[in-house]
Amino acid sequence: MKKYYQFGICKLLSIGVLIVVLGTTSTAVFTAEYEVFVETDQAYYYPGETVYATGELRRDGEGVPGGYCPKALDPLGEEYWDPGTCYGSDPDGTFSFDFDITPGSMLGIYTVCVHGYIDSWEGWGNVTFEVVAEEVIVEAYGPYEGNAGEPIQFTGDATGGKPEYQWSWDFGDGIGSSTDQNPEYSYTSGGEYTATLTVTDGGGTIGFDTADVTVIGMDNTPPTTPIIDGPLEGQIGEEYDYTFVSDDLEGDEVYYWVEWFEGCPGVNWQGPYPAGEEVTFSNVWPDRGTYTIKCKAKDVHEAESEWGELTVTMPHSDEVEEDNTFFFGLFPHESNGHLTYWSFGWKTVPSGQVTGYIGKFIIFGCVQ
Numbered sequence: 444m445k446k447y448y449q450f451g452i453c454k455l456l457s458i459g460v461l462i463v464v465l466g467t468t469s470t471a472v473f474t475a476e477y478e479v480f481v482e483t484d485q486a487y488y489y490p491g492e493t494v495y496a497t498g499e500l501r502r503d504g505e506g507v508p509g510g511y512c513p514k515a516l517d518p519l520g521e522e523y524w525d526p527g528t529c530y531g532s533d534p535d536g537t538f539s540f541d542f543d544i545t546p547g548s549m550l551g552i553y554t555v556c557v558h559g560y561i562d563s564w565e566g567w568g569n570v571t572f573e574v575v576a577e578e579v580i581v582e583a584y585g586p587y588e589g590n591a592g593e594p595i596q597f598t599g600d601a602t603g604g605k606p607e608y609q610w611s612w613d614f615g616d617g618i619g620s621s622t623d624q625n626p627e628y629s630y631t632s633g634g635e636y637t638a639t640l641t642v643t644d645g646g647g648t649i650g651f652d653t654a655d656v657t658v659i660g661m662d663n664t665p666p667t668t669p670i671i672d673g674p675l676e677g678q679i680g681e682e683y684d685y686t687f688v689s690d691d692l693e694g695d696e697v698y699y700w701v702e703w704f705e706g707c708p709g710v711n712w713q714g715p716y717p718a719g720e721e722v723t724f725s726n727v728w729p730d731r732g733t734y735t736i737k738c739k740a741k742d743v744h745e746a747e748s749e750w751g752e753l754t755v756t757m758p759h760s761d762e763v764e765e766d767n768t769f770f771f772g773l774f775p776h777e778s779n780g781h782l783t784y785w786s787f788g789w790k791t792v793p794s795g796q797v798t799g800y801i802g803k804f805i806i807f808g809c810v811q
Contacts, residue, residue, distance in 0.1 A: 585654025633660020
């Protein structure tokens with residue numbers, strides 16, 4: 444695609460009108476319209492390429508002989524190329540010249556200026572072109588996700604190089620492809636795919652990018668019910684480790700939701716973790732009792748498992764001497780997303796007088 448501008452930064456006047464007066468006693472007036480036309484063989488160039496320019500000196504739309512002086516300006520408007528001389532056009536008014544875009548030249552918009560002379564008229568013609576990097580940067584965006592049998596919208600983009608771009612998508616399933624920039628595509632089965640976008644610019648330079656695609660199969664199954672393993676009994680105020688494991692038939696990563704007792708507050712999904720690998724979480728119980736640990740798992744497609752359960756008891760606490768009484772109180776306090784309890788105790792003798800004070804700090808909370 445060629446660009447042609449009659450007016451530009453070379454000089455404002457590129458089309459002129461010449462008025463001629465004949466005779467001494469009577470006046471005859473005629474006008475002529477002049478112009479300098481110039482164009483380049485390309486609109487975009489890489490550094491190291493040669494610019495080939497052609498043009499014509501015209502009077503009333505027809506080519507006429509004359510003189511021309513070419514030069515080129517860089518994107519900053521500074522002189523880039525100037526042969527330092529003027530030339531005569533061919534008898535039909537046409538002319539041509541060329542110059543090189545040297546390696547390392549500034550990227551951006553350049554202007555070719557031609558100062559033309561026809562009869563006693565002179566004016567300017569100019570045309571612009573762009574110097575671009577010889578590199579095509581491609582963006583395939585993603586990741587993408589969808590269901591098997593349903594269309595997924597893909598988006599592609601490219602910068603650098605020479606427009607116009609040619610687009611080529613390979614959707615990674617050995618079946619689908621597209622030459623659209625932003626195509627839709629439906630996968631026939633679930634799985635993990637890699638889509639590749641290849642872009643070829645107007646100069647033959649190639650660039651590419653890839654994007655991950657997750658397709659949920661119509662037969663996707665949730666993870667297996669988590670298996671919980673760890674101590675079945677223990678002492679209050681002590682921290683105990685428990686392992687949790689769930690598998691996934693499609694090999695998807697899994698998340699875990701753990702409740703250490705009924706109504707456990709502040710629970711969030713933990714993960715993702717590799718399916719089939721044990722994950723360890725810890726907890727402290729503040730009081731005697733029987734507790735049911737519950738856990739469920741979900742895959743990356745939000746399919747949830749059944750609940751897994753393990754019952755544990757915390758039968759003992761700090762021992763006190765015989766004949767003494769022990770008053771135990773729990774005062775909840777929010778701290779760092781867990782329930783924090785301060786435990787206070789008083790030891791008394793038979794007379795009922797308080798002889799001592801015991802303070803204890805217990806962390807009691809849920810997996811977050």
